[in-house]
Amino acid sequence: MGVSGCGKSTIGKLLAEELEIPFFDGDDFHPKVNIIKMSSGQPLTDADRQGWLETLNELAKTQLTKSSCVIVCSALKEAYRHTLSLGIEAATKWIFLNGSFNQIYNRVNKRSNHFMPSDLLQSQFDILEKPKDSIEIDISLTPKDIIKTLKENLMDKSEIGLFGLGVMGKSLCRNLARNGFKISMFNRHVAGVEENVAKDFKAQYSDLSKAEAFDDISAFVNSLQTPRKIMLMVNAGKTIDHVIEDLLPHLSGNDILIDGGNSNYVKTKERCDYLKSKGIHFIGAGVSGGEEGALKGPSIMPSGDAEAYKYIQPFLEKIAAKDQNNLPCCTYVGPEGSGHFIKMVHNGVEYVEMQLLAEVAIILKTLGQNPDAIANTLERWKATVNSYLLEITTVIFRKKEGDDWLVNKILDKAGNKGTGNWTTIASAELGVPSTLISSALFSRYISFYKDERIQLSKGFDKGDPSELRLTTTELLEAYQFARIINHYQGFKLIAEASDKFSWNLNLSEIARIWTNGCIIRSTLMTDLVEVFKSTTNILTNTDVIKVVQQTKKATKKVVSACVTNDLVSPALSEALQFFNGITTPYASANIIQAQRDYFGAHTYQRLDDDSGKRFHTNWI
Missing domain, CATH: 1.10.1040.10 (N-(1-d-carboxylethyl)-l-norvaline Dehydrogenase; domain 2)
Known part of the structure; x- marks a missing residue:
């Protein structure tokens, strides 16, 4: 994404060739009326773009059923990007090609046979909203260096991380790996007690051959695609808080932490609020099924930030058990700690x-x-x-x-x-x-x-x-x-x-x-x-x-x-x-209420008075 003339098509084609996946230029999907409007020097309105954005969204969804693809599109506003990634948020990664107005203006004037004149470039800069979660590329770099940077930042990093390799953590790691996700696994290093846990675990199972194993927090966090998605599988209570504090210095804004343990729902709400102040999303996810369920398909009960959930939804739904209609036994439960409550x-x-x-x-x-x-x-x-x-x-x-x-x-x-x-x-x-x-x-x-x-x-x-x-x-x-x-x-x-x-x-x-x-x-x-x-x-x-x-x-x-x-x-x-x-319509509680009024003047209500008035009796 980026304004017209930033080099989206050139870089998009090169990246698609490098990854051996299909390439699509968003300009090719504009309806004729949009092309005529831009050719006459008129900028498009949001209404003009809506159908075009929806078309590209359907294109992306279709391609994801096959493998993946590269689509280039201006996508200048956050609202546009929301439409483009609707329903496939976690499978979408934005690459923002950024440059100065003069730099791009000169490029636009040099290209030929394009329907958008350079006079419209300022209108694109005027509405440009830089994406928060993207790989930002300086267009001053050579195409070769840009592709190299993209591969380093995008393709060689893990999609999700698991922190804590107890019984449930290990089973969830294998479940994710079996379902085709590239994962990073972390377990602490305690000399003479817990050493090389992640590496030894990886070596034990062939389905973890592509997983990354760590006992260093910084290396673990840096191995993940952004926004980072880290599932915490550690003991409930103070341990979770200690882990959060250990992770925070290494996290970036909009990273997502998922507590998959049996945490108290009140503490989950507190952690949601605390991490929100740090710019980090927090999801409390109840996980049921024991060791076997975690490996073969558990029931998962996530709650918290609804927007952040969209980024982890494909992972959780893929590894969850399936109901009688083959739907995942995983659903967004609600806000705060509602997932841990249920x-x-x-x-x-x-x-x-x-x-x-x-x-x-x-x-x-x-x-x-x-x-x-x-x-x-x-x-x-x-x-x-x-x-x-x-x-x-x-x-x-x-x-x-x-x-x-x-x-x-x-x-x-x-x-x-x-x-x-x-x-x-x-x-x-x-x-x-x-x-x-x-x-x-x-x-x-x-x-x-x-x-x-x-x-x-x-x-x-x-x-x-x-x-x-x-x-x-x-x-x-x-x-x-x-x-x-x-x-x-x-x-x-x-x-x-x-x-x-x-x-x-x-x-x-x-x-x-x-x-x-x-x-x-x-x-x-x-x-x-x-x-x-x-x-x-x-x-x-x-x-x-x-x-x-x-x-x-x-x-x-x-x-x-x-x-x-x-x-x-x-x-x-x-x-x-x-x-x-x-199922008793008239219980013995009237006697208890009379007793309470006798010794504590707590008052009572009467069956023969429906006004809600409260009464007190001097019982002696």
Whole structure:
């Protein structure tokens, strides 16, 4: 790009020949009316250019389906460049040929058989808006030197960088490389602890043969095309902030940092604001799928600057899992930390799904099933309630070590990395009753008190579980019921946060990107994609209502049997209790409000007064 006469056609042709890709001169695509207008000495208006710019944009899109191309075009305004690169922002690189008016005026006067006279050159300088993100070339250089500079700046640099080569970082590197992207990989150097991590990783896998490996930050950053796109795959918390500070001295304006870890959404917003003041874009991207998902296709939940997202969209969408319609399980979620928020809720829902399966397994064990039999039961359930977690739990119960099942040898203390805790805190702060998530979280906390559990078990008698009288069908229905309540609560929390923070989140689209690649993918999630197209409350959907009504009786029987036989079933029980509470038109809260007014004069409202007036009673 550049004003007429700057040498666009000459340099464009040479570059295309060097890269062995097609060349197109934008002037050849002007409609006849534009050529006549310019030939008569009249400058084009924005309206004159619009159709021409759209034509060139379609040309670029078509060429990108084949490989690539070089297009030369004046593209003097930012608005023109926006139209030209619409939908292909990340695949577009601008080369700005810059020179003085006198220098270019002399060139224009020397060329022959061109429809634009030199008298119009000033009008082009008048509207020229220099691009922020471009390779700027001084036209005083020789064509040979210009092409050499372009190759050094454009073709030999990586498209995206990965910072941090833990389990997820390594898998994402291989995923990007397998999808044809040239990447740079960085891992810190700690003498005697972490040495040559990136280089050794590259040497280990043939699909990384074209990747660049670094343990020096400056060299890593300089290996990337501008605007630089760097995905941070390091531990959440202060580590992210330290990494950002380490990177900042090496970054340039409009570079993009992507936090692909499980960061707290509040911190993501703070980092967005902080980096914006530095001229750097920040994207918070939740990534779900574990090691295998990151390698083969995860679910990705990016949020932050919408314009900056366009530059990383092709990378994230290409490596993401695909839904049943072959669309990427990746979507721009919304502003600020909304992507990390829904990833946090995803993990909260995941806690509950895992807890429910654990409770179901204990009940089946109490009914006399060994791990193989439990696996067979869960296998049969796939026809009705299939999910990734159900599938892996089936595999877990089949795994043997020696003559015994491995699951029987695993210590019953469940860990967590904090996202369930964050979800519970967020629920409390927003005033949303995500009771199942907190129940699943506290069940993990209880499990960690192993020594105390053993001690206390000796002092209290328990019921005889042999009296348990349940069928696997009843248990399946209770499991169905509880999962619906879990998903209701999870999406309710997302909807309330969306309203609170004005994020305008699309629940159907969120459910869609959770139908594959992520840990909570399931047939239920696939059903919810359609449900959320007409409601934000799944308990108002007629199909969901039907399932809840059909399964509630069995749920009551299962929960009652567990209570009677001293079987621990907090998630199954809470699902029923919550459902009863959320469907009770007149609750016991009137008594609590009276108590609050008694001891604290907190006042109350009356059922027989709809004015909103508050009352206080002297109760003595």
